[in-house]
Amino acid sequence: MRIHYVNTKTLVLLAAMALSFQPAEAQKKDRKSKNAPVTATAPKPAESKTKKISDLVKGHEKLDGLFPIYRDTTSGTIQMIISEDQIGKEFIHFNQIANGVVDAGAFRGSYRGSKIFKIVKFYNKIEFVEQNTSFYFNPESELSKSADANISESVISSVKIEAEDKEKGLYLIKADELFLKETFSPVKPPAFPGSSPMAFRLGNLDGNKSKITDIRNYPKNTDMVVDYVYSNPSVLNGGSEAVTDGRNVTIKVFHNLMEVPNNDYTPRFDDPRVGYFTTNVTDMTTADAAPYRDLVHRWHLKKKDPNSAISEPVEPIVWWIENSTPMEFRETITEAVLQWNIAFEKAGFKNAMQVKVQPDDATWDAGDVRYNVLRWTSSPQPPFGGYGPSFVNPRTGQILGADIMLEYVYHTNRVKLDKLFNSHPKEESVETTHSHEPFYCSFGEVMQENMLFGQAVLKAMNASDDEMEGMKKEAMLELLMHEVGHTLGLNHNMKASQLYSPAQLDDADFMKGKALTASVMDYTAINVANPGKKQGNYYTVTVGPYDIWAIQFGYTPFASEKQMQDLLALSTKPEHIFGNDADDMRSPGKAIDPRVNTGDMSNDQILYSINRMKLINGMYADLLEKSKKPGKSYQEFSQSFNTLIGQYVGAANIVTRFIGGVYVDRAMVGQVGATQPYTPVSYADQKRAMNTLSTYLFSKDAFNLPSNLYNHLALQRRGFNFFSGPEDPKIHSRVLMYQKNALNHLLHYNTLQRISDSELYGNKYKLAEFMSDLNKAIFAADSQGSVNNFRQNLQMEYTNMLIDMLNGQGKGRYSHLAKSMALQNLKSIRSIAANGAGDTATKAHKTHLVTRIDNALKDVK
Numbered sequence: 001m002r003i004h005y006v007n008t009k010t011l012v013l014l015a016a017m018a019l020s021f022q023p024a025e026a027q028k029k030d031r032k033s034k035n036a037p038v039t040a041t042a043p044k045p046a047e048s049k050t051k052k053i054s055d056l057v058k059g060h061e062k063l064d065g066l067f068p069i070y071r072d073t074t075s076g077t078i079q080m081i082i083s084e085d086q087i088g089k090e091f092i093h094f095n096q097i098a099n100g101v102v103d104a105g106a107f108r109g110s111y112r113g114s115k116i117f118k119i120v121k122f123y124n125k126i127e128f129v130e131q132n133t134s135f136y137f138n139p140e141s142e143l144s145k146s147a148d149a150n151i152s153e154s155v156i157s158s159v160k161i162e163a164e165d166k167e168k169g170l171y172l173i174k175a176d177e178l179f180l181k182e183t184f185s186p187v188k189p190p191a192f193p194g195s196s197p198m199a200f201r202l203g204n205l206d207g208n209k210s211k212i213t214d215i216r217n218y219p220k221n222t223d224m225v226v227d228y229v230y231s232n233p234s235v236l237n238g239g240s241e242a243v244t245d246g247r248n249v250t251i252k253v254f255h256n257l258m259e260v261p262n263n264d265y266t267p268r269f270d271d272p273r274v275g276y277f278t279t280n281v282t283d284m285t286t287a288d289a290a291p292y293r294d295l296v297h298r299w300h301l302k303k304k305d306p307n308s309a310i311s312e313p314v315e316p317i318v319w320w321i322e323n324s325t326p327m328e329f330r331e332t333i334t335e336a337v338l339q340w341n342i343a344f345e346k347a348g349f350k351n352a353m354q355v356k357v358q359p360d361d362a363t364w365d366a367g368d369v370r371y372n373v374l375r376w377t378s379s380p381q382p383p384f385g386g387y388g389p390s391f392v393n394p395r396t397g398q399i400l401g402a403d404i405m406l407e408y409v410y411h412t413n414r415v416k417l418d419k420l421f422n423s424h425p426k427e428e429s430v431e432t433t434h435s436h437e438p439f440y441c442s443f444g445e446v447m448q449e450n451m452l453f454g455q456a457v458l459k460a461m462n463a464s465d466d467e468m469e470g471m472k473k474e475a476m477l478e479l480l481m482h483e484v485g486h487t488l489g490l491n492h493n494m495k496a497s498q499l500y501s502p503a504q505l506d507d508a509d510f511m512k513g514k515a516l517t518a519s520v521m522d523y524t525a526i527n528v529a530n531p532g533k534k535q536g537n538y539y540t541v542t543v544g545p546y547d548i549w550a551i552q553f554g555y556t557p558f559a560s561e562k563q564m565q566d567l568l569a570l571s572t573k574p575e576h577i578f579g580n581d582a583d584d585m586r587s588p589g590k591a592i593d594p595r596v597n598t599g600d601m602s603n604d605q606i607l608y609s610i611n612r613m614k615l616i617n618g619m620y621a622d623l624l625e626k627s628k629k630p631g632k633s634y635q636e637f638s639q640s641f642n643t644l645i646g647q648y649v650g651a652a653n654i655v656t657r658f659i660g661g662v663y664v665d666r667a668m669v670g671q672v673g674a675t676q677p678y679t680p681v682s683y684a685d686q687k688r689a690m691n692t693l694s695t696y697l698f699s700k701d702a703f704n705l706p707s708n709l710y711n712h713l714a715l716q717r718r719g720f721n722f723f724s725g726p727e728d729p730k731i732h733s734r735v736l737m738y739q740k741n742a743l744n745h746l747l748h749y750n751t752l753q754r755i756s757d758s759e760l761y762g763n764k765y766k767l768a769e770f771m772s773d774l775n776k777a778i779f780a781a782d783s784q785g786s787v788n789n790f791r792q793n794l795q796m797e798y799t800n801m802l803i804d805m806l807n808g809q810g811k812g813r814y815s816h817l818a819k820s821m822a823l824q825n826l827k828s829i830r831s832i833a834a835n836g837a838g839d840t841a842t843k844a845h846k847t848h849l850v851t852r853i854d855n856a857l858k859d860v861k
Contacts, residue, residue, distance in 0.1 A: 051163040053081075053172045065217025067257060069175070077176050078212060079162065084169030087121045090131065090260050092400070093184050094391045098225060098252040098367050103200045103239040105189045106251045108377055109405035111389035112185055116260070117156060124161050126173050128183075130154040133394040134281060136293045141285040157183050179224045179255055180210050187228050187251050200239045202249055203232025209248070221258035221369065228253060254367045258400075263300060265398045270294035272666045273571035274553050275491045275521070275580045277390075279397050295397030297390065297489040298554045301349055306557070310345060316354045317488075319404075322366055322375045323358045326408070330357065332473055333374055336480030340488065343543050343551035352555075353484075369401045372487070376406050388483030402487035404480075407444060443482050443523050446598060449650075450526035451475050452643040454538055457528050459626050459640070460619050474539040481520040481543060489554055494596045495579035496522040496546055498603045502611060505602055508536030515544035516601070518575050523598035525651075530611050531618065545575035571666075572673030583664065585657045588741075589748030593664045594657035594681065599650050606658060606688050609651035613696045616648045620705050624712055633716040638729075641713060649738040652697045656745045658689040659770060660755040660763075683764035690770070694777035697742055700791050703735050736793040746774060747801050749810070752818040771821040774798075779832050786838040792845045795829075799849055802826050803856040823860065826853050 057079060060070035068081040094114040100106035120127040132151050137144040163172040177183065188202045209229035216223040228251045238246035270278045270292065278294040303311035319337050321330055334355045344352035358373070366373040369391075390402035454471050496519035504510055505527055516527050520540050529535040549570065558564040570576055579596035586598050594605070602608040623644070627637035661681040667674030681689075696702060713729040715721075745751060755767045778798050782791060805814050805822040814822075830853045833846040 053163040053165050053170060056163050056172060063215050063217040065222050066220055066259060067217070067222045069215055069217055069222065070172075071215065076211065077174070078179075078215070080173050080175035080178070082119060082126050082171045082173060084171075086119050088118065090116050090118050090395075092256075092258045092260055092393060093117055094256045094258070094369065094400075095185050096254050096367075096389075096391075096403075098254050100251040101239065101242050101249065103243055104202050104249060104251060106187060109375060109389070109403055111391055111403075112253075114391045114394055114400075115185075116394050117184075121161075121171070122158070125158050126161060126171060127158045128156040128178070130156050133279065136281050136283045136285075138283070138285040143285045147284075176212070179212055179226050180207060180228075181205065182228075184255060187253055188230060198237050200237045200243075200246070201232075201235075202230035202251075203235070203247065204230065206231040206248075213252070216368065218370070221256055223257075223367075223369070224255040225367065226253050226255060227251075254369075256369050258369070260395065261300075261393060261398060261400070264302075265300045265396055267396045267398075268296040268298060268554065270296050271553070271568055273568055273576075273578060273668075274550050275493055275578050276489045276550070276554060277486075277491050279392065279394055295392075296554055297392050297397050297399055299399045299488070301344075301352060301555055303348065303557060310348055310350050312350050313352050316352055318354045318356060318372060319484075320371050320373045321355065321357045322373050323360050323362070324376050325374065326376070329376075329476065332476050333480055336477050337374075337484055339477075339481055339543050340484055340547075340551070343548040344555065346548050347552045347555040348557060349555065366403065372402045374404045374406065376408060388486035390487045390489070399487075399489060404483045404487060406480075406483075444479060446523045447475050447479050449643065449646060450539075452639065453647045454526050454528065456619070456623075456640045456643050457615075460622060471538045474537060474541050475526075477541045478520055478539040481540075485519075485521050485543075485547065488551065490521050490547070490550055492523070492580050492584075493519040493521040493546060493550075493578050494523060494581065494584040494598060495577045495593070496544060497524045497597075497601050497605075498577050498595050499544070499575055500602060502602045502604055502608045505536075505608075506530055506533045508534040511536045513542075515540045515542050515547075517544055518577055519544045519546040519550075521547065525599050525601040525608075525612070525647075527601060528612075528615065530615060546578065549576050569671055572671060578666075579664070585661075588745040589750035592662040592678075592754060594654075594661035595663065597654055597657060600654050606655055606685065606692055609655050610692055610696070612651045613648050616644050619644060620709060624706075624709060634712050634714045635716040638713050638715050641709060645734075645738075649697070649741070652693060652738075653742055653745070655689045655692050656742050659686050659746060659765070660751045660758070661686075662754065662758055662763075678758075678761060680758040680761065680763035681765075686765040686770075687773075690773050690777065693742065694773075697739060698777045698794060700782055700788055703790055732789055732793055735790050736797060739794050740797055743798060743801060747805065749813040749815075749818065753815055756815060756817050767817055767821060771825055775825045775828055779829060782838075783832045784835070784837050786842045787845060789841075792841070796845070796849065796852075799826070799829055799852060802829075803852070807856055807859050823857075826857065829853065 057070040059073065060079070061073050063069040063071065067086075070079045070081075072078070092114055095112045097106045097108060097110040097112070099108050100110070116131040116133055118129045118131055120129050130153065132153060135147075135151065137147040157178055159173040159175075159178070161171050161173060164170065182188065182205065188205065191201065206229045209231065211227050212224055213227050214225035216225075230249050230251070232247055235246040239249075243249060270276060277297040279297070281293040281295060283291040283293045299317050300315070301317070302314045304314055305311040321333055325333065337353055337355050340353050341351060344350075358371075364371060366375050388402065388404045390399045392399050451472065454475075455468065458468050458471060496517045499518040500511070500516070505516065506529060508529070516537060517524055517540055520543055524540070526538050527536070528538065549567070553564070553567055556564075556567070558567075571578070577595075579593060583591050583593055583596040584598060585591045585594060585596060597605075600608070623640060624637055627640045628634075629636065658681050663679045663681065665675045665677055665679070710729065710731055713731075715727070717727075752767065755763065755765070755770060759766055778791075778795055782788075787795065802822045802825055805811060806819055806826075811819070830850055833849040833853075836843060836846065838846065
């Protein structure tokens, strides 16, 4: 660095030069100013740099409420007031889809969860900071002093303060970007790696087209209705007919900002023996092996008379039937909701559930979070039959509001065959998993299939219209009770179907007045009486014993911890059996307990499935004649046929879960009636399951149906609905898919691993015996003669699956034990195929098998 020194003489010279270069006119003015008389002038007031709120909101419409909003009456832009007493305070944000399209995964009534955010002032900005509610620190522990260590908060938004009123403690911010951008919560679903480039996708959020369409402000909550428009100038997939134009798609969202309730609500913590929705919280200050402090989701019910055994609540749970509800459904809806009062009375509350009808001139709509609404839609692509979400305070688990969405299509004959029973049945992939959003419920789809089967059975029995309507009413009752149960905090209980035996379910007098299962929160089969038996209820029409017990756990105002634990200790009673979606086995290889399933019924599902398959086989002979209607197409017959075969293969698939199955008991150590946590399915039942599959799914006679059925399986032409492929019913590919879905589970690496592992703790049906039995089921019956087309397809598919276990991409997932048996079975199949017996088609098939196996074995290492 260089320092230049300038002496005094140089500075004087420079100053003189500067004066000499001033313009002459400027020098004259300067001389005049020295001689001019001095006159006093008032100083100009200093301009205020502080903007006033009143100036910035002039001409705006004011909407008072939790967060006062000023809306520009010309442009529609909004500004928001934050008060000093809101700084540092926590609030709840909740949002739901007001309207959208199923293609985008955003459909009317879909709840998007709730979160806690804090308002923070940082110099000249207001920040909205999401709080992490996943951890608990006991304030009495020294560790609580480091409660924020390595836990990240999320700054949702940081907004400049436009003006301030210091006297009133108010801050004005521009609020458009808080809501017009996906600031609080994403709306557009992410593009997952590996997803098809041809899949329907929303474009980019268009700020010019998106708009706030409505603002509803109340003392304790501020609600915004926002139209998000996603634009894409060029789309590969324009979506379904529900999408008007895939280049510009609107998703309408309700945003709700609300005060955190300030009440005496006491959180209740989850227990694995009973099923509630929960907010997961980990206790960071305990040495417990299971440091769980998960918050049960439930309403804040408080007795008017705390000293009374049964009292009305201070605030009941009020349900409003939306005025869009068909009149013929309203009585059934009311009955279904009020059924839950049976359970609440056992918990100490009278008239906890109430039902009202929304007046036609109501000034509120279903999007108002202050009302719990039973809503109806009739969607082009119904995403559900019923959907019962709720939203909670994440700090406590208190349910703050709920809705129930119901789809009209599931309660009519307007069935979408291409969705429920497609002519090209979808394969159950080995990797298929059923991912469930916390509140998503597909029970309506199961009920639709059940109802179609019930209709087919009743038609075969020449039942009256009254009987048909009675069956439909029972279906609606069970569906509605199920969805109401969700809004009370209950999650699914897929184990509840185990309560009664097949004989008891077939005894209409014994079952009169009883729930068919332990809980309406299960996905059960329709209870159709077997031939020669008196028909009782098709569906459960009252809450079950598990439902009552679960509501007691969630809502009883216990006097002590011991009182609650005494209630939970009753979990080992048969009627309190529980297992939810996390345990269910509807996907190949998933979970371990065969009792936790969908579409099942009774505590002997193998026998129940056999009875169901026998019943269906006896219905085919008259099916065509009973389904034909003069002047109509064969659409109804095709629907009935698909319904029957769908129920048939569904019953068979449930049986597959008993092979390698393990019963789970979640009772606590020392609990009365408890068994060991894991008990393999008995040898006798696994063999029974294998024999059932051999007889009803894999045998040469399994799909030997009347020949006149297949050439009438014609769907009604509509425009160009057969444009994508030939319209023939493709019987062989359908049957093969049904059989392959069963094999996907039986040969899943999880299933085979579990069979071997469970041999260590009691499984007597060993891997070697099972694999040998499976080979016999698929090859033994026709090994010395001709093989029909169904069996040829099955045998080749099964052989290919064994080869894939040895040489396929997933071979690393199989144990050496499983691969050894696959190799053994392939060599056995080659020996059978080499005998050359059978007709010309069979010989060609066997030659193909031999060639396929020989080529594959060359690559085995």
